[in-house]
Structure formats: C-alpha cells, structure tokens
Amino acid sequence: QVQVVESGGGLVQAGGSLRLSCAASGGTFRSYAMGWFRQAPGKEREFVAAIRWIGGGRTYYSDSVKGRFTISGDGAKNTAYLQMNSLKPEDTAVYYCAAPQFDIVTVTSASLYKYWGQGTQVTVSS
Numbered sequence: 214q215v216q217v218v219e220s221g222g223g224l225v226q227a228g229g230s231l232r233l234s235c236a237a238s239g240g241t242f243r244s245y246a247m248g249w250f251r252q253a254p255g256k257e258r259e260f261v262a263a264i265r266w267i268g269g270g271r272t273y274y275s276d277s278v279k280g281r282f283t284i285s286g287d288g289a290k291n292t293a294y295l296q297m298n299s300l301k302p303e304d305t306a307v308y309y310c311a312a313p314q315f316d317i318v319t320v321t322s323a324s325l326y327k328y329w330g331q332g333t334q335v336t337v338s339s
Contacts, residue, residue, distance in 0.1 A: 214239050214240065215237060215238070215239035215240060215242045215312070215327075215328045216237070216238055216239050216328075217235065217236070217237045217310055217311065217312060217328050217329055217330035218235070218236050218237075218310075218330055218331070219233060219234065219235050219308065219309065219310045219330040219331070219332065219333040220233070220234050220235075220333060221233040221234050221333060222308060222333030222334045222335045223334075223335070223336070224336045224337075224338065225300055225335075225336070225337055225338070226337070226338050227300060227301055227302055227337055227338065227339050228299060228300065229300050229337070230296070230297060230298045230299075230300065231297045231300065231335060232294060232295070232296050232297070233249070233294065233295040233297070233308055233310070233333060233335075234292070234293075234294050235247060235249075235286075235292065235293045235294070235295075235310030235330060236290075236291060236292050237291040237292075237310075237312045237328060238291060242291065242312075242328075243291075244266065244288050244291040244312055245265070245266060245267060245288075245312075245313055245315060245316040245317065246263055246264060246265040246266060246267075246312070246313055246316065246317060246320055247263065247264055247284075247286055247291075247292075247293035247310060247311070247312050248260065248261075248262065248263035248264075248310070248311050248312075248320055248321075248323075248326060249261040249262045249263070249284065249293070249295045249308060249309070249310055249311075250308070250309045250311060250323055251304075251306035251307065251308045251309065251335075252306055252307050252309070252332075253303075253305060253306040253307075256306075258309070258323055259275065260275050260320075260321040260322075260323065261274070261275055261278055261282065261295070261308070262274045262275070262278060262282055262284040262295060263284065263320035263321065264284045264285070264286050264293060265316075265317075265320055266288035267316055270286075270288070272284050272285075273320050273321065275321075277303075278297075278304075281297065281298050281299045281300075282295060282296065282297050282298070283295070283296040283298075284296075291312070293310060295308070297335070300335075300337045301337060302337045302338065302339045303337075304335060304337050305335060305336050305337050306335060307332040307333065307334055307335075308332065308333050308334075308335050309329055309330055309332045310329070310330040311323070311326035311328060311329045311330070312326060312327070312328045313325055313326050313327055313328075314327040314328070
C-alpha cells in the first residue's frame, strides 16, 4: 500500500514564505513524477506544480504560481518539496501532493495521479 504524506502547511502573512514537504512510500513503489495540487473552498482542485524524473527532473508550474513557487525533490527517495514565496491571500487552500502509478506526460491532469496525500492547509492572511 502506497502512502503519500505532506507536511509544512500553516498560517502566514501575505508576502511570506512556506515550504511544503511530501514523501511517498510503500511496497515496490517507484516515483516517476510528483505533483502538487490545491483546492480552495468552493473551487475545484487545480494543478500547482510538478516534477517529472524522466528527462532530468523537468519542472512544470501553473501560470498563477510561476516565478513564486519552486518544486524540487529526489526521485530516488520519492520526495518532493514546494517552496512558496511571495504568498498571496488567493494562495489559501488545502495543498495535496500526488504521485502517478506510471510515468505520465500530462503532469497537469489530476486524474492521472493514483496516489494522494491527505492534504495540508495553507492560509495566507492579508
């Protein structure tokens, strides 16, 4: 059974920073990519960032976080991190880490990720 665990959420003022961590483990799990998604109250879950190990760790970002957030990680250790800088109130959401069962190309699609964490709350006050 694969488990995905996030940590690092919290309350921060606008303009501040937070770092989220994610670790996946279990059985013979191998990480091909890891992604971060978020869901704000009353809104659908949206893609935030992803890293795909095949191809040298290419990273992907949504337009709303590009230039402010940085994803990193270690494919061998099945870990991923999301450094969030210059946070805005509209970044407030539950952040989820996810991993696909196989390699995926369309890393922005939540439906292609099989394993999900429980989520961690990020609240940005104005």
